[in-house]
Amino acid sequence: MxxxxxxxxxxxxxxxxxxxxxxxxxxxxxxxxxxxxxxxxxxxxxxxxxxxxxxxxxxxxxxxTFCLCPVYSSQLGTNQTFLPKQELIKMNLIRNRLQKINKPSVKTIQSPDGDIIDCVVSHKQPAFDHPLLKGQKPLDPPERPKGHNQMGDWSENFQLWRLSGESCPEGTIPIRRTREQDMLRAGSVRRFGRKKIINRVRRDTTGNGHEHAIGYVTGDQYYGAKASINVWAPLVENPYEFSLSQMWVISGSFGDDLNTIEAGWQVSPELYGDSYPRFFTYWTTDAYQATGCYNLLCSGFVQTNSKIAIGAAISPTSSYSGGQFDISLLIWKDPKHGNWWLEFGSGILVGYWPSFLFSHLGDHASMIQFGGEVVNSGSSGSHTSTQMGSGHFAEEGFAKASYFRNMQVVDWDNNLVPLSNLKVLADHPNCYDIQGGFNNAWGNYFYYGGPGRNVKCP
Structure with missing residues (x-):
């Protein structure tokens, strides 16, 4: 009363x-x-x-005042009626999750694109919530693969939040703050930050709404991979679709024991709330079911870099018939400790995935994939017009189509070596296609992508 x-x-x-x-x-x-x-x-x-x-x-x-009357919440983005108690429970779940994800910061930076970047003490990042990492600190840099050129003009200033001139202090890492509206866009609070449970990386995927144009190698033991990828800002038609370009380091079967480590760039309005291409990472050890997440949205990936924010927008991007901007990514297994490290450019370490996170990838990878992926929701009754890469087909070539170049793998002795027997596959070639090649300047490369819906792809 x-x-x-x-x-x-x-x-x-x-x-x-x-x-x-x-x-x-x-x-x-x-x-x-x-x-x-x-x-x-x-x-x-x-x-x-x-x-x-x-x-x-x-x-x-x-x-x-005690009458529990049905209330429709348009903010939750679902066509159903919620009792106030149910909505309150959801908001409490969101706030509890945000408290776990967003760690106390020593400095906050406002990005021009609306992001908030929190500078968090490195040993207090989400990774160290993991029971096997509690009380630890990030590891020292490992031995790089032999044949890897660490000299170059790469800079960490490839993200919009750095344009202000602000940076995080040494001993901290920049983390993109997750907000309530980010979680409210997600279909499930429990699965926020995870990919949908689907068969995402099989080469013979058909009919599941996910379409690929990829190059891949298999049949050997792989201890890492490297490639340069040019970055675009493709159109994504539906808020619940995405377009990405990435590398996959894969082991296990394509059943429930699938292990993957992934890195690249993506446009995902559902996850980020906008159409900027963003640098991202992902991992799973059970085919996307209950383990793993994007970026730093769960305990797992340990970031060591104080100047790169995983999940932050990339700038500049490539332009059609104009300048091309690409990013170089290297993922490899540290021979000493067995952890999988991620390097950006030539010598800029981003962090690592501890080996204990994985079953099959605790040893080595059995497949490497490079390429693009889009979601075709079919919500309009026709094929989506969500673009892959530049939105143009492979045949248009340099400065018009997207590319992967200088693709390599890491062998058992920690050597970077050229690909052998690279195969290419587009599962919907009238919508998105791929063409491979080799030359002295780019080594193994391919062009890929497309516009989605067109005369041949209705």
Whole structure:
């Protein structure tokens, strides 16, 4: 009753005395009694009636505060009716999850694209919530693969948040802050930050809404991979579709034991709330079911770099018939500790995936994939017009189509070596295609991508 009294207080006048009358041998309260004769009805004064009515109105108002009436929440983005209690439970789940993801920061940076970047002490990042990492600190840099050129003009200033000139102090890492609206866009709070449970990387995928144009190698033991990928800002038609270009380091079968490590760039309005291409990572050890996540949205990947924010927007991007901007990524297994490290450019370590996260990848990879992927939701009744890469077919070539170049793998002795027997595959070639090649400047390369819906892809 405390809540109700605060909202609808009772009158402050003196308490009303209670009178009783005996009518036909029955004792009744004067308010609401049923008179049995005319004289009794006349004695029922106007003031008595007014007081009774006033009390009754207050009683009904108090009662109404306990009525759980269905409320539609457009903010939740679902076509169903929620009881206030259910909505409250969801918001509590979101806030509890945000508290785990967003760690206390020593500095906050506002990015021009609207992101908030928190500078978090490195040993307090989400990775160290993992039971096997609690109380530890990031490892020292490992031995690089032999044949890897660590000289170059690469810079960490390839992300929009760095344009302000602000940076995170040494001993901290920049983390893109996750906000309530990010989680409200997701179909499930529990699965926020995870890919949908689908057969995402099989070479023979058909009919599951995910379409690929990839190059791949298999049939050997792989301890890493490297490639340069040019970055575009493809159109994504539907908020629940995405377009990405990445490397996959894969082991296990394509059943429930699939292990993958992934890195590249993606446009995902559902995950990020905009159409910027963003640098991302991913991992799973059970085919995307209950393990792994994007970026730093769960415990797992350990970031060591103080200047790169995983999940932050990339700038500049490539332009059609204009300048091309690509990023070079290397993933390899540290021969000493067995962890899988990620390097950007030539010598800029981003961090590592601890080997204990994985089953099959605890040893080596059995397949490497490079390429593009889009979601075709078919929501309009026709093929999506979500673009892959530049949105142009492979045959258009340099400065028009997207590319992967200088693709290599890491062998058992920690050597970077050229690909052998690279295969290319587009599972919907009228919508997105791929063409491979080799030359002295680019080594193994391919062009890939497409516009999605077109005359041949209705």
């Amino acid at each position: 405390d809540m109700a009294v605060d909202v609808f207080p009772w009158p402050k006048s003196k308490p009303m005395k209670t009178h009783h009358r005996f009518v036909g041998g029955t004792k009744q309260h004067k308010c609401g009694q049923t008179p049995t004769n005319l004289s009794l009805r006349r004695s029922f004064s106007n003031m008595d009636f007014s007081l009774c009515l006033s009390s009754l109105v207050h009683f009904l108002l108090v009662l109404s």
